[in-house]
Amino acid sequence: MRSIQVALFLASRSIFRGNFWIGAMTILMMILVYLNLLFAPSLLQGVISQMNSKLRDTLVGNITVESSTPGSQITDSTKLVEQIVTINGVEAVTPARTISGQLELGSERGTAEVSGIDTESFKDVFTVPQYMIEGSFLSAGDTDKIVLGAQIAGAGKAKLELYSDSLKNAHTGDKVKVSFANGAVKEYTVKGIFQSEFVQADLKTLINADEFSQVVPNSVNSASAINVKLKSDANQGNINDQISALRSDIKTRTWQERAGFVKSYTESIEVINKILRAVALFVGFLTIFIITYVDVVNKKRQIGIERAIGISPPTIILSYEFRALFYTLIGAILGAIGFILVVVPLEARYPFHFPLGNVYLDVNSNFMIRNAIILLLVSFASATLPAWRAVYGKIVDAIWGN
Amino acid sequence: MLKAENLKKIYHMGDVVVPAVNDVYLEVEPGEIMCIMGKSGSGKSTLLHILGLIDSPTSGKVYFKNQDVSKFSESKRAKIRLAQMGFVFQEYALLPELTALENVYLPARMLGRWPSEYEERAVTLLESIGLIERMHHHPRELSGGQQQRVAIARAMVNKPEIIFADEPTANLDSTSGKQVMQALTWLNKQFGTTILFVSHDADDQKYANRVVHLYDGRLSESAGEEYNA
Incomplete structure (x- = not known):
């Protein structure tokens, strides 16, 4: 509990008193990662939904x-x-x-x-x-x-x-x-x-x-x-x-039993969907990893001092994890707002035209929340790796910046 | 209070073996101010780091309050550093995103003290070193001497039994350096805190009850005469 409080304290001070532009760019990156995580999968889900509704509404009921x-x-x-x-x-x-x-x-x-x-x-x-x-x-x-x-x-x-x-x-x-x-x-x-x-x-x-x-x-x-x-x-x-x-x-x-002839399409689309989501998550992982890595490299001496005065390594790691969670959470919230208020209406106005007609983004709150949680978990893990590596080095090396 | 036995710290630089600390025996008594003098590269900072449990010896033992702490796990050493030791580094080692007050009370927060308790103590310490009006300033807004005095207050916040100071006046002008050394001696007198500092400046010797000299990793009680190994 004490570690969590101190980690939150360090993270909050670093976020709100650190470089504003670095924080803003990190959040912007996370917004883009989250939009990337939503856009292609919801578009492909829209294709699947369109295929299924066309099957129901024009062919089989x-x-x-x-x-x-x-x-x-x-x-x-x-x-x-x-x-x-x-x-x-x-x-x-x-x-x-x-x-x-x-x-x-x-x-x-x-x-x-x-x-x-x-x-x-x-x-x-x-x-x-x-x-x-x-x-x-x-x-x-x-x-x-x-x-x-x-x-x-x-x-x-x-x-x-x-x-x-x-x-x-x-x-x-x-x-x-x-x-x-x-x-x-x-x-x-x-x-x-x-x-x-x-x-x-x-x-x-x-x-x-x-x-x-x-x-x-x-x-x-x-x-x-x-x-x-x-x-x-x-x-x-x-x-x-x-x-x-x-x-x-x-x-x-x-209609699902009669969907055999569209099933192969939908299955392929679902596979593509999963690949795109995995790629988007990997991009998110790399973004936070690089940002945290650069941050800990720049703050190596600071980490060494924190350790020297008795701040435990798990506390320091946790402070970096909280930072990553904060940036990701803000990115996901702003990304979700942008997606709902800008991307979805814009796509509805200028829909993508597929061979089976206009396709609209198929997205719901569960899907968005689930993806936000996954992104938070991924960013948590990606912040842990560089922070862990930096914190468990020699204190003296860190203080001397080696 | 603090004892080193047969301490050795050897660095390997390629094929060259460099003994930074070589067969050092040292005992620090409670309440004393000890100065480790030595030229640059003599191994004095390395010795201080080993005694302060932020580095490990290649061989030998360190006893703190009659306990062999040289083989303690990092987590145990961190607890000792937090609760019973204080550190003052050269180059004003404050956390830049925290105010002077926050820098001072950070170790107390980590120790789990109540906010009312640690804030009050941090304010008292800052007041006693003459920085009460600067407590909400960030390190970049403080002079080198002020930063170093904040670092001393931070070292004191958990009421440690010993403070390790690594060339605390190295980057300061003579006036600021004097203020820093006076702050350390004041703490020693006021609270009986043991002070162990290293310096290459002969002027700093006058603040110490006892001075030892380090030459090429070997220790001597008086300059250049008898080595303890």
């Missing part, structure tokens, strides 16, 4: 219900949808029938899954209608109308990832011939084109359920999949169990 028999349809889907809607925590439910088909526009051909959707409930579950780049989304009464994802329409956008496999230049009002897998063939007018910037979603081709039942006559009251959107505070696991218990001939999968 929170929970997908399918027939438990592979390749089969869910029968009596209307009743099942009604049952699911009544479950507490469910926000919206939409069924869909899907069949593969080949689309033709002039000499261009493309293959796509054609989904027959209930246009109203589809809008409640998915955000796809918000991404129209041409025309408009399907309405309940639409006949002979089709809505294409940008990756299948091409829409004259040669930079699209799958442009070469698309219809290349399909636009609103064009007539597209669809040859369904069951042999039916029908021509549709393109009502609109959407581009959610999530490749898998933008491969979708949508017609309304009535149209679908015309080309696949036995599709009424059946569904290839039912997608469920949950309220934000809902317990997904619990609702998943409740849906599974409704019928024995269905199986359910959460």
Whole structure:
């Protein structure tokens, strides 16, 4: 306790009566280290969050219900949808029938899954209608109308990832011939084109359920999949169990289970994230280490005198550790304020554009506090090494500055 | 109080062996003022550091209050230095970020005394050496003599039994040097504190009860005559 008090006394005097500019530059360095520790990881976390939310909001919902028999349809889907809607925590439910088909526009051909959707409930579950780049989304009464994802329409956008496999230049009002897998063939007018910037979603081709039942006559009251959107505070696991218990001939999968194709991306991003954090922490370690090292070299004689008059080595080391903790804490606090008040709003105003859309910094207080604590621990350790080395040398050498 | 037996301190400079302290026997009595005289490089500071437990001998023993302290761990030696010894170095060894008052009471804080107790004692000491008006000044704002007197007050704050002073007047003008030496002798008379100081200035001998001379690491009670080894 006595050592802690004296160490605090020495540290405080050194901080507040030492060279102002050295202290200010040290804090500035720690601000930058802390920002570095937050920025890249929160940006990459933003990519992961964007990927996951695009997956949920444009492709699978929170929970997908399918027939438990592979390749089969869910029968009596209307009743099942009604049952699911009544479950507490469910926000919206939409069924869909899907069949593969080949689309033709002039000499261009493309293959796509054609989904027959209930246009109203589809809008409640998915955000796809918000991404129209041409025309408009399907309405309940639409006949002979089709809505294409940008990756299948091409829409004259040669930079699209799958442009070469698309219809290349399909636009609103064009007539597209669809040859369904069951042999039916029908021509549709393109009502609109959407581009959610999530490749898998933008491969979708949508017609309304009535149209679908015309080309696949036995599709009424059946569904290839039912997608469920949950309220934000809902317990997904619990609702998943409740849906599974409704019928024995269905199986359910959460969006995380369906995220297999984005999982490799997110895992890679998480690895990059960890590497960047480790590098940022190492930079923080080196910063404090160098500052403390230079400080103890300059104060070698002072340390020797402190030891000669009976200040114990652990007390002297502790005073350097307190100093490092102070600079890091102030750096982290100012860095956090700057991050929240400047960096995040600035990035939100001028977001980074990734292939899956605008990405925003994904940061929360837990993440910031955790990183600040880790940085404090790292700075504590990095101050200890040079201080320990200086303090356990010979007192006489220190006094003579050797 | 303090006894050295067969003390040796040898430095190796490449292949050359330099005996800084060579077979020294010395006994310091309680309450005396002893001066170790010697030319520059004679080993007097090295001897003082060994006796003051801030350096270790290559061989030989140091007894402090009849205890062989030469093999004590650094932590034990630090405790003895803090509670029972005081140090005054040449070149005004004060901590620059502390005021005169803080410099004086720092060892008392380390010893765990109450703030009211150590502050009062530090103020009294500064008053007694004539620096009460400068107690809130930093070392850079004090003259060399004033800094050295602050160092003496610091050495006294824990009421040590012995003060070691390493050429306390070396960097001072004659007036300041005189004030410093008078402060040390005053402490000796006032509190009975044993003073052991080293000097190369023959004028300082007059402040000592006993003078020993060091030549090339060897000790003599009177200049240049008999060596004790």
